[in-house]
Amino acid sequence: MHKTFVSLFSLFLSCFILLSGIGLINVLLPVRMNLDGLSTEVIGIVLSLYYVGLLIGALYSTSLIKRAGHIRMFAGCVSLGAVSILLCSLYSDAALWGAMRIVMGFCIACAFTAMESWLSDSSSKETRGQVLAIYNAVVLAGLFGGQFFINVASPQDNMLFVIAGILMCIAVIPVVMSSHPGPVIEEFSSMSLRLLYKRSPLGVVSCLISGMLYSAIFNLLPVFAKEFDITGFQLSLYMGAAIFGAFVLQFPVGFLSDRFDRRTVLFVLLLISASAGIAVTLLAPMGITWAVFLATGITCGIIACTYPLSITEALDKLKQSEIVSAMSSMILAFALGGVLGPYSASLVMDKFGGSALFYFLGLVQLLLACFVVFRMTVRAALPIEEQENFVMQGSVITSAVELDPRTEYHEPQHEPCSEVETTVMVATTDPKLAVELALVIAKVNAQRGIEVAEALAALANINVLDLYQTMSKIIPAHSTELRAALKID
Structure with missing residues (x-):
C-alpha cells in the first residue's frame, strides 16, 4: 500500500x-x-x-x-x-x-x-x-x-x-x-433510472433527496449564517464544523448500517437530523455559538451520510454484476437532486427568511422518513448477513465507481499501441532491427519506448539484459521504471 x-x-x-x-x-x-x-x-x-x-x-x-x-x-x-x-x-x-x-x-x-x-x-x-x-x-x-x-x-x-x-x-x-x-478508462453501460427504481424504489428516492439536501445545506449555509451575524473567521469555523461532521459521522453510521436493518438506521438518522436542524434555528437567535456549531455538524454529517446509505440500500437489491451500471444511475439521481436543492430551498428562504433553511430541510427529511416507513411495510428486511457493506462516499465527488470495493474488480486491460504491435512483428524475423526501433521510439517518447521494451522482453529471441543496458543510455532518467518493466532484479 x-x-x-x-x-x-x-x-x-x-x-x-x-x-x-x-x-x-x-x-x-x-x-x-x-x-x-x-x-x-x-x-x-x-x-x-x-x-x-x-x-x-x-x-x-x-x-x-x-x-x-x-x-x-x-x-x-x-x-x-x-x-x-x-x-x-x-x-x-x-x-x-x-x-x-x-x-x-x-x-x-x-x-x-x-x-x-x-x-x-x-x-x-x-x-x-x-x-x-x-x-x-x-x-x-x-x-x-x-x-x-x-x-x-x-x-x-x-x-x-x-x-x-x-x-x-x-x-x-x-x-x-x-x-x-496516464490511465486507461473503461466505459460502462448505465442501468436506466426507471429500471433501478423498480428494483430499489427507496434507493433511488433517497439518493435524489440526498442530492437536494446536500446541495441546499452546503451551498446556502453561508446565507443562513449571515442572518445571524456569523461572518469572517467565525463563518470559516462554522462551515468547518459542517464539513467535519460530514467526515466523522460516516464511521458510526457505517458501523450501524452494517449491523442493523439499513432502513431503520436511515429512518432514525433522518429524525435526528431534522431535530438537530430545528435546534439550530432555535439556538442561533440566542447566540449559543457552540451549540449551533454542534447541531449543524450533526445535521450536516447525517445529510452527507444519506448518499452512501442510499447507494448501499440500492446495491442490496442488485446482483454483483449490476452494481457498476446501477451506480452511474445513482450519480444521475443525486445530480438531479443537486439541481433542485438550492433553488427550491432559496424560494422558501426568500419568502420566510434565512432561518427557514433548516425548516425546509427538516420537512424534506420527514417526508423521506415517511417513505422509508412505507417501504418497510411493503418489503421485508434483508437478512443482515446478506447486506452489502457500507462504504464511505464523498457526496461532492462522482462516487469513484471503479474504486468501490463492492464492485467486481477487473484488472485494467491496456490496449497495445501500434508501435508495440509493429515492433513485436518485426522481432519475430529480425530481433536486432526490433531493438533499434524500440530505441528510436524511446528517444521520441520515453513511456512509449518502455511499453515497447516490455513487450519485446516477453519474446524468447530478445536478450533482455542487453535491451535494458542499451535503452537505459537513451532514457537514463527512466532507468528505474525501465528495470521494473523488464523485471530485472
Whole structure:
C-alpha cells in the first residue's frame, strides 16, 4: 500500500489543492452575492446551475477524456475552471456567474472522472478500498482547509476570486509534472433510472433527496449564517464544523448500517437530523455559538451520510454484476437532486427568511422518513448477513465507481499501441532491427519506448539484459521504471 500511495502522491496533492480552491469559491460566492444585495432566489438559481454543469460533465467526460487523454483533459478542464472563477471577478453579474457555475461544474466533473480513473488504474483488488478512503479524506481535507482562505481578504474585494483561480492553476502542476503515463478508462453501460427504481424504489428516492439536501445545506449555509451575524473567521469555523461532521459521522453510521436493518438506521438518522436542524434555528437567535456549531455538524454529517446509505440500500437489491451500471444511475439521481436543492430551498428562504433553511430541510427529511416507513411495510428486511457493506462516499465527488470495493474488480486491460504491435512483428524475423526501433521510439517518447521494451522482453529471441543496458543510455532518467518493466532484479 505504501508503494501505491507514493506513486499516487502527485495526484493526491493536485486533488487537495483543487478542492482547496473549490472550498473557497463554495463559501465566497453565496457570501459575495448576499453582500451585493441579490435576492435569495437568485442566489439559489446561480448555485443550482453548478449541478447542471456537473450533470453534463458526468454524461460526457468519458468520451472527452478518451479523445484528449487523462492528463491533458485534467489540465485543460481545471485551467478552464480557473478561468471561469477569474471571469467572475470582472463583473458582479448574476447571469455571468450562473454561466460560469455551469462551466465550473462541467470542468470539475471531468477532472474528477480523470482522477478516479487514474486511482482505479493504479490500485489493485487488495488496495482499492484503502485508496478510496484516502481519496475521500483528501477531498474533505481540501474542502475544510480551502474555505478558511475567505479570511485573507474582504469578500467584497476581487482578491479572493484571484486566490481561488491561483489555487486551481497550481493544482495542475503536480499531475502534469508526474512521470505517470496516464490511465486507461473503461466505459460502462448505465442501468436506466426507471429500471433501478423498480428494483430499489427507496434507493433511488433517497439518493435524489440526498442530492437536494446536500446541495441546499452546503451551498446556502453561508446565507443562513449571515442572518445571524456569523461572518469572517467565525463563518470559516462554522462551515468547518459542517464539513467535519460530514467526515466523522460516516464511521458510526457505517458501523450501524452494517449491523442493523439499513432502513431503520436511515429512518432514525433522518429524525435526528431534522431535530438537530430545528435546534439550530432555535439556538442561533440566542447566540449559543457552540451549540449551533454542534447541531449543524450533526445535521450536516447525517445529510452527507444519506448518499452512501442510499447507494448501499440500492446495491442490496442488485446482483454483483449490476452494481457498476446501477451506480452511474445513482450519480444521475443525486445530480438531479443537486439541481433542485438550492433553488427550491432559496424560494422558501426568500419568502420566510434565512432561518427557514433548516425548516425546509427538516420537512424534506420527514417526508423521506415517511417513505422509508412505507417501504418497510411493503418489503421485508434483508437478512443482515446478506447486506452489502457500507462504504464511505464523498457526496461532492462522482462516487469513484471503479474504486468501490463492492464492485467486481477487473484488472485494467491496456490496449497495445501500434508501435508495440509493429515492433513485436518485426522481432519475430529480425530481433536486432526490433531493438533499434524500440530505441528510436524511446528517444521520441520515453513511456512509449518502455511499453515497447516490455513487450519485446516477453519474446524468447530478445536478450533482455542487453535491451535494458542499451535503452537505459537513451532514457537514463527512466532507468528505474525501465528495470521494473523488464523485471530485472
